[in-house]
Amino acid sequence: MAGSWLTKLLRRDQRLYSLVRTYRVLSSASVDALWQKVTDLADVSWHPLLASTNVPYGLVAKPGLIYRGVTRLIPIPVRVFVERVRPGELLSVRILALPGVEEQVTYQVDSTLCGTCISCSVTLRGYLSPLLWSLIRPHAARVAAALAQAAEQATLSAVTGEVHPRKKQAFDF
Template sequence: MILNFSFKLIAGREGIWCKFALFRTYRALSTAPVDVLWQKIINLADVSWHPLLSSTNAPSGLIAKPGIIYQVVTRLIPIPVQIFVERVRPGELLSVRVLAIPGVEKRVTYQIESTVCGTYVSYSVTLRGWLSPLIWWFIRPYAARVASELAQAAEQIAAL
């Protein structure tokens, strides 16, 4: 687990502004092959393994491509949230931006790397905005489980 954060107070003509940014990465080791993990990540319709998301409006079989916008419903608050797919490097990286509420910007990056020990899955969260500390307080316990839940879901598929 890697944690970086910055907090800046900026004085200007309009008053004092607060800028907050948080970056955290979680990693999990999996015995599942890279292809199985990658298929689990890019399948936008299947969020059954994700501890923060409960459902999506993406049609079955829709694969992540840059520019796609779709909606998900979170487990915390049953309100639809839009997700924008920013970058995709096949077999390596998926980066999305969560368009939830004004005052917070959330970027999520999934990264896969194959090693001799197995396959590492990284889940990185970047929060920016003045509401970031409050949002982080709500999602922190769930965000800590995303990488391990993804690894377990892929291992169950690989075992079949």
């Protein structure tokens, strides 16, 4: 009897400390260009929250993939777990940074009549989520816009023939 009361209380508290926000941006880049930027886990230059990852270039995002990243705000190593992948449509990752907080980010790419729509949904869970949300909210609002801009810039540089050399990392062979 006491165990069921405690589990009901914990479930209710988990719902209280769950923050969800979705950001949508319309882009002139193609679905393929946006999807390529989203699934390139090694290139996080467009991402305002992650500074770098330990993923080698060319690795395709697959469910179950776990890799490390470093945040921009405060250099904290985080673990990133790829949950779901629907090629050309959806990528869902879970970021585990601190005990007491868990972040789930879902990227969704849709083709519309006006262009390509990229949406980024951020969900924070845990008792530290209100504190973390106050720190990352301005940066999370820029994720979808920065992703769309990076895909448009990559498309533009491909059309004009500009080549930007990428930085070599320790795991590049």
